[in-house]
Amino acid sequence: MDVAVRTVNLRKTYLSRGSRRVAVTGLSMAVPLGGVHGFLGPNGSGKTTTIRMLLGLVRADSGTAEVFGEAVPKRLPQVIDRVGAIVESPKFFPTFTARQNLVLLAGAIGSPRHRVDEVLEATHLGDRGRDRYSGFSLGMKQRLAIAATLLKDPDLLIFDEPTNGLDPAGIREVRDTMRSLGAEGKTVLVSSHILAEVEQVADTVSIIGHGSLLAEGRVSDILGGAGASGVGQVRVGVASPDRAAQVLQAEGYTLTRDDAYLMVGTDDPSAVTRSLAGHGLYVSELVPVRADLESAFLALTAGEGLGGEADRVAGGRSDGGAS
Ligand SMILES: Nc1ncnc2c1ncn2[C@@H]1O[C@H](COP(=O)(O)OP(=O)(O)OP(=O)(O)O)[C@@H](O)[C@H]1O
Numbered sequence: 001m002d003v004a005v006r007t008v009n010l011r012k013t014y015l016s017r018g019s020r021r022v023a024v025t026g027l028s029m030a031v032p033l034g035g036v037h038g039f040l041g042p043n044g045s046g047k048t049t050t051i052r053m054l055l056g057l058v059r060a061d062s063g064t065a066e067v068f069g070e071a072v073p074k075r076l077p078q079v080i081d082r083v084g085a086i087v088e089s090p091k092f093f094p095t096f097t098a099r100q101n102l103v104l105l106a107g108a109i110g111s112p113r114h115r116v117d118e119v120l121e122a123t124h125l126g127d128r129g130r131d132r133y134s135g136f137s138l139g140m141k142q143r144l145a146i147a148a149t150l151l152k153d154p155d156l157l158i159f160d161e162p163t164n165g166l167d168p169a170g171i172r173e174v175r176d177t178m179r180s181l182g183a184e185g186k187t188v189l190v191s192s193h194i195l196a197e198v199e200q201v202a203d204t205v206s207i208i209g210h211g212s213l214l215a216e217g218r219v220s221d222i223l224g225g226a227g228a229s230g231v232g233q234v235r236v237g238v239a240s241p242d243r244a245a246q247v248l249q250a251e252g253y254t255l256t257r258d259d260a261y262l263m264v265g266t267d268d269p270s271a272v273t274r275s276l277a278g279h280g281l282y283v284s285e286l287v288p289v290r291a292d293l294e295s296a297f298l299a300l301t302a303g304e305g306l307g308g309e310a311d312r313v314a315g316g317r318s319d320g321g322a323s
Pocket of ligand 1: 014015016021022023024041042043044045046047048049050193
């Protein structure tokens with residue numbers, strides 16, 4: 001797999017008021033080249049610290065990181081022109097128009113003037129370029145921040161929680177922008193603690209908890225991954241659910257009751273039908289239940305003692321899923 005970003009055993013401890021806090025603990029992750037990669041984890045799980053290490057803003061205690069095959073921070077100057085990032089809210093002049101702000105920035109970093117119009121178009125701000133920044137909505141401000149990162153036409157974009165504080169319309173605008181950048185072949189690394197957010201925009205994902213990797217891969221594979229409760233379930237409707245439950249349990253299935261239905265953990269629905277039919281029980285309904293990232297995440301973090309934090313993450317779902 002061609003990768004844009006790779007970390008191996010990355011570790012960072014902060015010293016604060018005399019005590020040590022391990023923020024990132026042996027994190028190994030890989031971000032494939034091209035497309036949107038979600039960097040998902042509860043608040044405080046080490047996402048920002050990792051991003052800061054990739055950008056040379058924080059020095060790792062140990063481990064290695066590379067961007068486009070170059071070790072960072074040592075060889076960051078070799079790749080920095082290929083990287084655009086929003087880690088904190090960028091500063092723009094409020095009384096300047098969006099365009100004036102970008103022209104100023106383009107001049108400062110040596111980008112050609114025509115890039116300003118291109119990046120305004122790319123972030124769907126083409127018709128708002130002559131409006132003052134101070135009159136922009138939060139979503140437009142965030143898109144202008146993305147536009148600024150695009151000025152030097154980077155191959156890798158790193159966005160740390162880019163939809164924080166946005167309303168559903170703003171979230172959708174930023175999400176659409178990230179999607180089209182990924183579809184263009186750019187690599188977008190986007191951190192989030194909101195599961196629905198990542199699920200809707202990312203092709204691949206790294207899930208972290210307490211500073212280390214819990215799962216990584218295509219979103220679809222993680223959703224279908226074995227071993228996570230709530231993943232690979234079928235909802236079974238049958239005339240005698242109690243008896244059906246006994247039969248299935250005796251055959252080793254794990255299941256729960258959901259009103260008149262049985263929720264049966266399996267990746268092979270037809271085997272459930274066969275087992276029940278073998279005992280004269282005929283299913284009236286058999287529906288595979290598509291797990292979402294939330295159940296996968298909760299299942300993954302449950303074993304890590306992250307229940308409280310995972311719950312908080314799950315609570316964030318409605319923020320991101322409202323649009
Ligand atoms: N400058 C710092 N000094 C001391 N501790 C820090 C510092 N920055 C982060 N931490 C701690 O390191 C841990 C990881 O924080 P980090 O900001 O990387 O997580 P995060 O996943 O980005 O969280 P969030 O989603 O809340 O931004 C937290 O416990 C945090 O309190």
